[in-house]
Amino acid sequence: MKIKNNLNNQVLQIDDLLKNDVHLGCHKTLWNPQMAPFIYGLRHEQHVFDLNKTILFLRKALFFLDEVLKEQGQVLFVGHPVGYKKSFEKVLDEKNIPYIDNKSAVGGLLTNWDIHFNYRQDFLKRKGVESNHRLAKRFQKAFGNLKQLTSKPDLIIFFDINGNNGLLREAIQMNIPVISFLDTKDSPLNIDYPVPANNKSHKAGKLYLDLFSHIINKV
Numbered sequence: 001m002k003i004k005n006n007l008n009n010q011v012l013q014i015d016d017l018l019k020n021d022v023h024l025g026c027h028k029t030l031w032n033p034q035m036a037p038f039i040y041g042l043r044h045e046q047h048v049f050d051l052n053k054t055i056l057f058l059r060k061a062l063f064f065l066d067e068v069l070k071e072q073g074q075v076l077f078v079g080h081p082v083g084y085k086k087s088f089e090k091v092l093d094e095k096n097i098p099y100i101d102n103k104s105a106v107g108g109l110l111t112n113w114d115i116h117f118n119y120r121q122d123f124l125k126r127k128g129v130e131s132n133h134r135l136a137k138r139f140q141k142a143f144g145n146l147k148q149l150t151s152k153p154d155l156i157i158f159f160d161i162n163g164n165n166g167l168l169r170e171a172i173q174m175n176i177p178v179i180s181f182l183d184t185k186d187s188p189l190n191i192d193y194p195v196p197a198n199n200k201s202h203k204a205g206k207l208y209l210d211l212f213s214h215i216i217n218k219v
Helices: 014-019 033-038 051-070 085-094 113-124 133-143 165-173 202-217
Strands: 024-027 039-043 046-049 075-078 155-158 178-182 193-196
Touching: 014 051, 014 202, 033 039, 033 051, 033 193, 046 051, 051 075, 051 155, 051 178, 051 193, 051 202, 085 202, 155 165, 165 178
Parallel strands: 075 155, 155 178, 178 193
Antiparallel strands: 024 046, 039 046
């Protein structure tokens, strides 16, 4: 798959989505009726996404991310493409982009921003925190790579919305735009840029890794 620099001319075709299992949703018993507009039908009792809509929403999400980064906005990633945690975090680390593991967001991260930011800053100033493995591991567990988050994010991207309802509610309250991959069991409510797509496949994860890495590395 070729990816050109100009997103408007990006060569991303439905065939790319098919080859990487992006169309595969969950078993029919797990579906959320709110996802019906994004579903094409059933195959072997498994819901299948309408890839015409998936590719449209994916392009919109990538374009918005590109615009935010061009304006030097702060982006927070929550989770990672399935199967590519280390690879994706390496890309983010190289560009000093903050991220946290899925389901590890601290309550009040956005709504009590000043308190959390000052606490993180105080923690990082502790003597030996950079060299002390125990303290560094404790910080990583609690805050992920939030030391790079120096202001409230201008955009939050979820690779899996499950378990992150608290952070989503805070983003809504603070009027922070949200991009989220949504499987057929999820809810698209209050997601500014929903991406209806398989978020549990390693093949799909590699495609998402390539697409997001391309946008990030342009910064």
